[in-house]
Amino acid sequence: MTTYAAGPLEHDEPRVLGPYRLLGRLGRGGMGTVYLGAESTGRRVAVKVVNRELAGEPAFLARFRREVTAARRVHRFCTAPVLDAELDQDPPYIVTEYIDGxxxxxxxxxxxxxxxxxxxxxxxxxxxxxxxxxxxxxxxxxxxxxxxxxxxxxxxxxxxxxxxxxxxxxxxxxxxxxxxxxxxxxxxxxxxxxxxxxxxxxxxxxxxxxxxxxxxxxxxxxxxxxxxxxxxxxxxxxxxxxxxxxxxxxxxxxxxxxxxxxxxxxxxxxxxxxxxxxxxxxxxxxxxxxxxxxxxxxxxxxxxxxxxxxxxxxIDVDEPAPTPPTAAPVPAADEETVLVDLPYPATWRGPKRWFVLLRGLLVIPHLVVMLLMYALLVLVMVPSWLVIPFTGRYPRALYGFAVGCQRWSSRVVAYAFGLTGEMLPPFRSLPKARRTS
The missing domain is CATH 1.10.510.10 (Transferase(Phosphotransferase) domain 1)
Known part of the structure; x- marks a missing residue:
């Protein structure tokens, strides 16, 4: 199956987003980057990742959420339907059917x-x-x-x-x-x-x-x-x-x-x-x-x-409709294809494998802190449920804490498994989100 315009991923681009493996880059635009992805079943999808400068805009994300919700109601007739969306994680992304052509x-x-x-x-x-x-x-x-x-x-x-x-x-x-x-x-x-x-x-x-x-x-x-x-x-x-x-x-x-x-x-x-x-x-x-x-x-x-x-x-109503492309067909020998396997970190092979063990040990203190942070989040959930319905808004401190915890924990896990180009554990604090009046 020929894949049109799928370029290789750069070293700082993600390889996994949620349940989707990213196989190549299809293009970039003003809103974000579109990747060729694969589900666990092997079916290919298009994953659009929102640019970070837009992901930091609460008003944009609110509008984007409404538009994605509306787009999921569109019938599949001659379109690329929206299959999935994850707008609460970093980075936000939406998933549509991949159209190979x-x-x-x-x-x-x-x-x-x-x-x-x-x-x-x-x-x-x-x-x-x-x-x-x-x-x-x-x-x-x-x-x-x-x-x-x-x-x-x-x-x-x-x-x-x-x-x-x-x-x-x-x-x-x-x-x-x-x-x-x-x-x-x-x-x-x-x-x-x-x-x-x-x-x-x-x-x-x-x-x-x-x-x-x-x-x-x-x-x-x-x-x-x-x-x-x-x-x-x-x-x-x-x-x-x-x-x-x-x-x-x-x-x-x-x-x-x-x-x-x-x-x-x-x-x-x-x-x-x-x-x-x-x-x-x-x-x-x-x-x-x-x-x-x-x-x-x-x-x-x-x-x-x-x-x-x-x-x-x-119109012959008994004629069977064409089978939707739920899985990629077997490619011919002379056709271009895209590597589906997740890249295996080169540093996990050869004499430097012991440095990988040290890398994992450095992450253990971060994992302990993460557990404490999530425990604290659980404790503040109950009073938040009592406060938010009366204030009509999320406390900024709670929102910043939850988002920061999510971003930091994802970086730590990615570092531990060699899925990021960071040379040191993510000790650096994340930049603060811009506030809107």
Whole structure:
């Protein structure tokens, strides 16, 4: 199984987070770092670790928690669903299904615009994902080609709803900044309006136009020119099929009220008055032959619109749905793969093994102190339960003590087992968390 864009871990990066082993780095962004991970069963997952400067912002973590909770309600149709989240440990992280395939952005850069049936499949798949996301009551806010992955079962939309935690009043973004990618931002957002579901539909139109033409529909020579074209110019859609072009043009309307909803897009794309996202997702999985799909299947490549005709009875409900990728298939001999085994510390071999024993002995006093700290935490739990409901907030001293204990103990255990690059036991105190008024 080829793994796209998974780089090696650096010496100071974690190898284990909770029950997940980290196998490689998939990328870095403004919010955090995304790792390729593995569950105990061997199934691969994507683990997004929040940057430390954001993890120290209580307001950000509160928003992030709400967004993750909402994202877990999104149906799996053409998305990378959230599987797990741990926001109370250091560092906080969320876990999503791992989608093994290139991004739409990389595919178009490497191979050019998508051909007819692949482009139709992409348009339907991303519209299906938006219907599922909007159906859960959330907004993607940053739909762009790099957030669309082309898997073996069809296009998948990732990172939905998470950008909202960054883009909020008094949040980590600076004054005058907002979350988004210039060529895919709706005109009302540029005018200061909030990002709504109609803004996602506009981004959908930009993404489909990029996939079919090789460039965004409002691309300028500078960010300022791009913004100007988004606000006043007509989109450049040369090369799109007339039927698809009409749908994309409607999605790129300057007036958000005039744009179709995600479900309307889906209905127009498949030629039905009301499309069922679940059935559409199954059909895409069964017929997809896009760039991320590898070798062609036995069936000939059909046009995606023809594969979902208007009469719903034409869909064979007895056809089994494709098996979800719960485990990685056995890789071929000539395919690139990623080392799954946890690295064994080199210092645990050879003549220096006795220094490892000394290292363990140095940790014993820390372990004793840890036991005393946790015992103290147990003692203060009961009075805390009596105080917090009446004060409406956690005592800062208790919160700092609990977080500091957790961080320090995790460093001590990591040091004892050689999972950290620290040369000395973690005697140093941790930096104090910034207080917010």
């Amino acid at each position: 290139p991004s739409l952005e990389k595919t178009v850069q490497d191979r050019g615009p998508l051909p007819g049936s692949d482009l139709e499949g992409l348009a339907v798949g991303v519209a299906t994902a938006l219907a599922a996301i909007h159906g859960a009551g959330i907004v993607h806010r940053d739909l762009k080609p790099s957030n669309v992955l082309l898997s073996s079962t069809g296009p998948r939309v990732i990172d939905f709803g998470i950008a909202r935690a960054l883009d909020a009043p008094n949040g980590p973004t600076k004054t005058g900044q907002f979350v988004g990618t210039p060529a895919y931002i709706a005109p009302e957002v540029l005018r200061g309006a909030p990002v709504e579901q109609a803004s996602d539909v506009f981004s959908w139109g930009c993404v489909v136009a990029y996939a079919g033409t090789g460039h965004p529909p409002f691309q300028g020579k500078s960010v300022a020119e791009t913004f100007e074209r988004i606000g006043t110019a007509e989109p450049v859609l040369d090369g799109l099929d007339p039927r698809l072009r009409a749908i994309v043009t409607a999605a790129l309307s300057k007036d958000p009220a005039a744009r179709p909803t995600a479900r309307d897009l889906l209905a127009r794309l498949v030629g039905q008055e009301e499309a069922d996202p679940e059935r559409v997702a199954e059909t895409i999985s069964a017929t997809w032959h896009g760039p991320g799909g590898g070798k062609a299947k036995a069936a000939p490549r059909p046009d995606i619109a023809a594969s979902i005709p208007p009469p719903r009875t034409a």
